Amino acid sequence: MALTLRRVSADGTVEDQLEGEVIVGRATDCTICLPGLLVALKHARLTSLSGSRIKLESLCPMGVEVNGLPGVQSAELQPGDVMRIGGHRLSVVADGLELELAEEGDPLARGAFRSTLADAGMRMRRPALWLAIGTLLVGLAIPLALRFARPPEIVAKFLPTDQVWLTDGISNAHQHFGADCGKCHEILFVPVRDEACLSCHKGIAHHSDDAAILKVDGISNRRCASCHREHQGPHGVVPRHPGLCADCHSKPQQFTDFPKLPMAADFASAHPELTAAEHHSGLIFPHDAHLKPNGVRGPDGLEKLSCASCHVRDRGEASFKPAVFATQCQRCHQLDVDVAGTTVRLPHGDNELARAALLTYAKAAPQSAPEEESSRRRPGDAAPRGGAVGPQELADDVIGNRVCAKCHETVRDAGKPIRTRELALQLPWLPHAQFTHAAHAWQKCDDCHAKQASASADVAALPSIESCRACHGAVNSHDRLQSTCVDCHRFHQAAKLVMGAVGDEQAGGENKK
Amino acid sequence: MAAASGILKRLFTLTPREGATHRSFLVYKNGLFLKIALALAILSTAFYAWHDPQHGPSGNTWLGYTLGTIGALLIFWLAWFGVRKRRYREGRGQAQLWTSAHVYLGLSLLFVATLHTGFHFGWNIHTFAYALMVLVIISGIYGVIVYATLPERITANRDQMGFDAMLAEIARLDEAALALADKVDPETHAVVAKSVGKVRIGGSTWEQLSGNYAAPDQRSDLESFFSLKKTQIAQSPQPMPMRDTPAAAPGQRRPQTIMFVAGQIFDAGRDPRGESLQKVLQTVAQRKLLVERINRDITLRARLNVWLYFHVPLTVGLLVALVIHIVSVFLYW
Numbered sequence: 061m062a063l064t065l066r067r068v069s070a071d072g073t074v075e076d077q078l079e080g081e082v083i084v085g086r087a088t089d090c091t092i093c094l095p096g097l098l099v100a101l102k103h104a105r106l107t108s109l110s111g112s113r114i115k116l117e118s119l120c121p122m123g124v125e126v127n128g129l130p131g132v133q134s135a136e137l138q139p140g141d142v143m144r145i146g147g148h149r150l151s152v153v154a155d156g157l158e159l160e161l162a163e164e165g166d167p168l169a170r171g172a173f174r175s176t177l178a179d180a181g182m183r184m185r186r187p188a189l190w191l192a193i194g195t196l197l198v199g200l201a202i203p204l205a206l207r208f209a210r211p212p213e214i215v216a217k218f219l220p221t222d223q224v225w226l227t228d229g230i231s232n233a234h235q236h237f238g239a240d241c242g243k244c245h246e247i248l249f250v251p252v253r254d255e256a257c258l259s260c261h262k263g264i265a266h267h268s269d270d271a272a273i274l275k276v277d278g279i280s281n282r283r284c285a286s287c288h289r290e291h292q293g294p295h296g297v298v299p300r301h302p303g304l305c306a307d308c309h310s311k312p313q314q315f316t317d318f319p320k321l322p323m324a325a326d327f328a329s330a331h332p333e334l335t336a337a338e339h340h341s342g343l344i345f346p347h348d349a350h351l352k353p354n355g356v357r358g359p360d361g362l363e364k365l366s367c368a369s370c371h372v373r374d375r376g377e378a379s380f381k382p383a384v385f386a387t388q389c390q391r392c393h394q395l396d397v398d399v400a401g402t403t404v405r406l407p408h409g410d411n412e413l414a415r416a417a418l419l420t421y422a423k424a425a426p427q428s429a430p431e432e433e434s435s436r437r438r439p440g441d442a443a444p445r446g447g448a449v450g451p452q453e454l455a456d457d458v459i460g461n462r463v464c465a466k467c468h469e470t471v472r473d474a475g476k477p478i479r480t481r482e483l484a485l486q487l488p489w490l491p492h493a494q495f496t497h498a499a500h501a502w503q504k505c506d507d508c509h510a511k512q513a514s515a516s517a518d519v520a521a522l523p524s525i526e527s528c529r530a531c532h533g534a535v536n537s538h539d540r541l542q543s544t545c546v547d548c549h550r551f552h553q554a555a556k557l558v559m560g561a562v563g564d565e566q567a568g569g570e571n572k573k
Numbered sequence: 574m575a576a577a578s579g580i581l582k583r584l585f586t587l588t589p590r591e592g593a594t595h596r597s598f599l600v601y602k603n604g605l606f607l608k609i610a611l612a613l614a615i616l617s618t619a620f621y622a623w624h625d626p627q628h629g630p631s632g633n634t635w636l637g638y639t640l641g642t643i644g645a646l647l648i649f650w651l652a653w654f655g656v657r658k659r660r661y662r663e664g665r666g667q668a669q670l671w672t673s674a675h676v677y678l679g680l681s682l683l684f685v686a687t688l689h690t691g692f693h694f695g696w697n698i699h700t701f702a703y704a705l706m707v708l709v710i711i712s713g714i715y716g717v718i719v720y721a722t723l724p725e726r727i728t729a730n731r732d733q734m735g736f737d738a739m740l741a742e743i744a745r746l747d748e749a750a751l752a753l754a755d756k757v758d759p760e761t762h763a764v765v766a767k768s769v770g771k772v773r774i775g776g777s778t779w780e781q782l783s784g785n786y787a788a789p790d791q792r793s794d795l796e797s798f799f800s801l802k803k804t805q806i807a808q809s810p811q812p813m814p815m816r817d818t819p820a821a822a823p824g825q826r827r828p829q830t831i832m833f834v835a836g837q838i839f840d841a842g843r844d845p846r847g848e849s850l851q852k853v854l855q856t857v858a859q860r861k862l863l864v865e866r867i868n869r870d871i872t873l874r875a876r877l878n879v880w881l882y883f884h885v886p887l888t889v890g891l892l893v894a895l896v897i898h899i900v901s902v903f904l905y906w
Contacts, residue, residue: 097747097748097751097752097755097762097766097769098751098766098769098770100759100762100763100766101755101759101762102759120759120760120762120763121760121763121764121767122763122766122767130770146766173773173774173775174775174776174777174781175736175774175775175867175871176775176781176871176874176875176878177778177781177875177878177879177882179775180775180776180777180778180780180781180875181777181778182778182879182882183882184881184882184885184886185886187882187886188885188886188888188889188890189889191886191887191889191890191893192889192890192892192893195698195701195890195893195894195897196893196897199698199701199893199894199897199901200698200897200900200901204904222905223697224697224698224901225697225698225699225901225902225904225905226695226697227631227693227695227697227699228693228695241905245904245905245906248904248905249903249904249906250906251906252906289628289633292628292629296628299627299628301625301626301627301628303625303627304627
């Protein structure tokens with residue numbers, strides 16, 4: 061059966077009719093003569109079978125590459141199968157064979173080789189593009205889109221959120237909403253506004269109750285976030301750097317409206333002496349009389365008192381409980397009064413009740429006739445005090461001079477009975493500081509306080525700042541406790557004014573427009 | 574150590590070696606850019622040490638913003654350098670200037686950008702940008718080292734023969750071997766032709782970089798074939814059928830076999846076919862050496878260029894990440 065050989069080249073197609081057995085090879089007497097040293101002299105024999113099939117027999121050890129499989133020695137080929145011999149392509153088609161000779165220039169028809177990294181598949185543009193697109197999607201596009209769109213939970217779980225922009229850890233206090241960036245960062249490209257903070261921190265005290273102070277530059281033009289910087293780790297939100305306070309307080313001369321503002325920049329080197337607030341307790345208590353080194357006369361003889369005899373720490377251990385008469389004074393100070401020969405024990409703590417008791421006993425006493433003037437009296441008898449001794453006068457005398465007034469200041473309003481002043485114990489000595497005794501419990505009282513010398517309850521025996529500096533140093537100290545402003549002071553210390561409540565007069569910061 | 578000091582010496586050779594016109598770009602204008610970069614690094618470090626920001630060092634202080642701005646401008650500028658310095662039209666001096674500036678200012682970025690971070694690192698886009706920058710710089714350092722050391726070795730390996738010339742020589746040897754094998758017998762021709770088809774030049778990325786090219790198993794085929802063929806020629810003028818060729822023993826090494834075959838061929842040398850066979854063997858051995866040399870060349874060039882496949886894509890990624898870093902910082906101000 062004849063085969064049609066179609067030689068395909070750039071110049072066109074030439075057809076030949078091949079009869080009988082077809083020998084392919086380099087030798088000139090072959091039916092199909094192929095050039096090139098990679099072709100054996102007699103390379104293969106092709107025999108036409110029925111139904112367009114062709115029988116291939118290799119005549120050399122090299123064999124023939126059939127459909128990509130090299131070294132085939134014999135095979136039955138069908139239309140569509142492709143042989144390669146020495147780089148030349150010989151394909152089986154319906155009516156015979158189609159031949160494409162190997163390109164000139166590579167006489168040995170060696171396949172392409174990889175002599176550079178680019179040949180071996182290394183690329184620059186593609187990875188660059190993927191990296192850029194991936195970064196853009198994960199780093200910006202998807203997180204930004206998720207601010208405005210809420211995909212189903214199952215999808216959102218695998219999408220990058222704006223957490224990829226999160227710098228350091230969120231403070232402990234804000235952890236519970238930390239995943240919701242928009243809670244604070246309400247408006248894109250706008251610094252966090254005070255409103256965002258005050259929506260939770262309602263009613264937080266302002267710096268001062270003096271609205272004029274709140275108008276000065278260092279305060280009125282600050283935002284919450286100017287001082288409270290988030291993303292500083294678990295405890296980062298309360299600023300500790302002294303510079304925040306020292307910005308203003310190191311230069312009090314700049315604030316001419318507030319001449320009393322003391323200079324404070326650094327605890328170790330630039331801090332005013334501790335000054336106690338003006339104090340008026342209404343109590344007359346000479347510390348020196350009670351803390352005599354040899355003791356004081358008590359019901360059972362000499363007793364030595366200590367600070368702790370009266371000053372008992374309160375529950376928070378920051379300060380002390382107010383002294384209580386019944387437990388701390390009465391053992392020695394019994395409030396017994398002799399009314400016309402009867403010893404009356406006055407009730408404590410109530411002016412009206414004490415006066416009523418005095419009046420009752422005085423009125424009930426027999427009105428004895430005035431004694432004869434005599435210069436003699438028996439030992440033990442009360443000395444005549446002279447003047448009228450009516451019930452009211454007696455009560456006034458007991459409250460205003462003899463008994464109550466020993467320990468209490470008295471109030472003498474015209475037209476009203478004399479009474480003791482309302483006590484004001486537990487007033488803060490250092491209203492601008494937050495001193496706590498708890499942290500200093502291991503110290504002895506007189507390490508700091510020299511109370512024995514004080515004759516009054518209203519003169520604070522505040523320690524000298526030098527005694528503080530024995531332990532407390534500057535913020536960068538290496539041999540003392542590093543102490544910064546906020547260890548003792550609070551910015552938010554006003555009693556009445558709160559942040560954000562003073563309206564336009566008050567701070568609001570840059571973004572209050 | 575010796576290698577390292579050799580590299581350093583080579584990198585910073587101030588005076589060109591005798592007769593050489595090469596002068597490292599690293600000492601361009603007596604290290605002008607080295608001085609600029611050092612000044613930048615020292616100044617940044619000094620400011621960082623002096624600065625005591627109220628909320629701790631970070632990118633969010635005046636110094637942080639300053640260092641960040643310098644760093645970002647440097648990165649954009651250096652990326653532009655990368656494009657620019659490849660335009661050799663400006664001449665050699667210009668190329669040296671750009672390269673010198675690129676290398677030193679790029680290295681100074683390690684200081685500027687690290688101090689800009691205030692040493693705050695995390696799993697976020699900001700640290701990602703920083704990490705990309707560090708990878709770009711590391712790949713660049715590799716580039717500087719190989720550019721200073723490898724070209725010399727490439728030249729030495731080529732031995733005044735161009736790459737294309739080596740390829741042409743291989744083709745010539747192949748052709749010669751085939752022609753000679755043709756004179757022996759069709760069987761020899763077939764075996765040589767098969768080996769020609771199997772010669773591998775170059776290879777995968779890993780083969781190129783490691784220099785370990787997977788050798789096709791043609792060697793043992795050839796060896797056993799030559800051995801057998803020699804015996805046949807010595808014993809009988811009639812070629813034996815190919816199917817009797819024993820299978821090659823696996824793991825046989827070529828050099829021993831070549832010696833063996835060479836010896837055998839010497840004995841068979843009286844036969845003209847034996848002479849041709851010996852020439853085939855010599856030609857194939859010569860080709861093998863040349864293939865090894867060309868593969869060595871490919872390896873050296875791959876090692877010379879591989880850093881660019883990291884440096885360039887990472888730089889593109891860095892530019893994108895840097896822009897996102899800047900935008901995101903102000904998105905959530």
